[in-house]
Amino acid sequence: MQNVINEQDGAFSRRDFIKASAAVSIGTLGMTSRVFAAGSDTIRVGFIGCGGQGTSNAIDCLKSSDGVELVAMADIFQDRVDHSMARMLKAGVGDRVKVNNDRIFLGFDAYKKVLALPDVDIVLLTTPPGFRADQLAAAIEAGKHVFMEKPVAVDPVGIRSIIDSAAKAEKKGLSIVAGTQQRRMPQYIEVIKRVHDGQIGRIVAGQCYWNWGEQNWHFHKRQAQWSDMEWQIRCWPYFTWLSGDHICEQHVHNLDVINWAVGSHPVQCLAVGGRQVRTGPQYGNIYDHFGVEYEYPEGVRVLSMCSQIKGTTERVCEEVVGTKGSTYTTRGVGYIKGENAYKYEGPRVRATQQQHADLIKSVRDGKPINEAKRVAESTMTAIMGRISAYTGRALKWDWVMQASKLDLRPPEYKLGDLPVQPVAMPGKTPLV
């Protein structure tokens, strides 16, 4: 492949560095920063899940910091890898893409092959969310630092796995950064800092929305040669076992902000939802709208709405209401109304790059960042809302977190038959 640049020498010495780093990180952590001091050493990235969002992340990662190279890629499908490679070259990061043909892995176990490469420092986990939990566990087991896209799971079993992996990563001194980029946008940081400082008083309520007119997001018409499994994976947003439904796949951003502002995950929820417009079988089994009430500690209730319906009013933002004022945040805007009015007017940050820069710096400095538990809780917030809407049942956080046995993984991972799970029917769909 002409777009593959030969791997540089030095892998061997890097292995030694990594081992030293891993060993040291358990003990005298500060010393590890020597290894990656001042960008003097190259960070090598393995890329698992080469779709659109994954490729955006790879580009952001490579642009975010000096001395970063992409050295391996994994996907189920060759065409996704090719497309991703072409995009990266077009984006002007070709000089940092150093992926030999023998470092391109295909298939369901491709991620294991990337993780087995000893010179890979960081992996990008950007496959559909249904794969995240198992891949994170393997990545931490393999001693890799991780960037992973949100959401990080689709069911409570997956969330518990993420939280286990987070604890293991902490013990191993590994960083995990999650793609909830609002956490790195200064308008969010400044507004929520003021909420935590009490500038809107005691929080009494909130609202958040991802109401969107895009009805065919990442839709792929089924091709005759595709097996059930291939169709579902290529059209993954429309299958709950892969995306978690759009409340999980998209709205998790807004719920993460609410959890951040309130300083807690919710304690219970009640939801309604359905599939009113996007009803054809080509759209898999997800809903097109949800309405959820989340109750937080001390009786704070938050309204959540999300929809993906063409021709409807769009609204993507968060609001937190306190006794002395309220917040409004969305991408690009953050302000407080009330006694302590405030508007962020500082510079913008490319948060999608910043998250990679932070991750790489943490690796170089030997000061791990670990966002996995936090993003697992935000993802669980969304999952809980979905389960409540699907079953029609009010749900308690503790039950979902500790007792729910919902595990959406298919019987086996191979390109073959896989009947589509029926669309959920509140009152009939069992609570598992």
Next chain:
Amino acid sequence: MAKCVSNKSSRRDFIKASAAASLGVLAFQSDRIFAAGSDKIRVGLVGCGGRGTGAATNCVESSQNVEIVAMGDLFRDQLDKSLARLSRKVDDKVSVTDDTSFTGFDAYKKVLACDIDMVILATPPHFRPIQLRAAIEAGKHVFMEKPVGVDPVGIRSVIESAELAKQKGLAIVAGTQRRHQNDYLEIMKRVHNGDIGEPKAGQCYWNQGDLWVSRATENWKKKQALGWSDMEWQIRNWLFLAWLSGDHIVEQHVHNLDVINWAMGSHPVQCLGLGGRQVRTEPQYGNIFDHFTVEYEYPNGARVLSICRQIPGCTNSVSERVIGTKGQCYTHGSTGYIEGSKPYKYDGKSPDPYVQEHADLIASIRSGNVLNEGRRVAESTLTAIMGRMSAYTGRALKWDWVMKASKLDLRPPSYEFGDLPMRPVAVPGKTPLV
């Protein structure tokens, strides 16, 4: 028993005197006319279904010297069933004869032509605006069931009729019985006194299982077996047709929305709704949704979450909550309390509010200081209608636009038994905003 056309002059004179007086020296006149329950209140019932019959029973039980004297319904069988039920329960307060019972689409006009002081309007909500107008024009006091319309055109008519009633000194009480319920009254008084501080948010719910399942199934069979016309099927199955019931957000949830408007002291200024028909999808269930979520925004920026659902096997709740800067109130049918800096729990008597609303109405008629809830219940109904329209179209809506500019008018081309294709189930993003 008096016929409708006879024995009316003296009573009509009373009413007229009362109406005339109400424009001027009201208290003086009315005391004379209905002093101490000395004169009988004669009531006509329009709409003899379950709730109509219940309201008539509540009405005659509520006060001394009240009598049902005329009845009207579209269907003879409904009227007969209702009369039998009334006769069993409150026989001594029912004086309805063949001459004072009417059927057909214009039955209400005939009831209004009878020698009655007051009429109970309890047909499906669709008919309310037309029948209220006729009742007020005929000079009758009115008890009307909620909701009081199904579309903005109907709501504007109800507001006009309420205005006309005010001019004529006629009472209008609506079947939003929480307004006549002691615990609600005491809690709302405290909310308005500032006991929970400034309202900042709220929630209200009408989440219940299914209803009218066997009736819908039976009606669907009868439609085929007996050859019912579209119109007959739809009216007998009215709960499930949006043009007749307004959908369940209007038909039921209006109660909770009315309480929120009451607490907030205003109708909302805008809303955004979502909803669908996820479980109850069979054709016998007409064209209504089975769930809605709506966010209502009030003038001070407070947002209220509304959820309503009619799906069996789900978590149920019918209640309202308002959160203020100093506390919150929670009301739940027959119980309610305030938490916060000024906690309160009502522990006084709780008379049946379905009876109390009639007692209050009749007392107001007798005192001459008439109640007129027409505008208030029209606004609460429009709150629900606005939520439905938003969910049906997928569009955020402003109150002022819905109240003043929307041309939505769900009336059929004509009121007669015949063909009436069912409107399609709403599809957000496609269903036009009218």
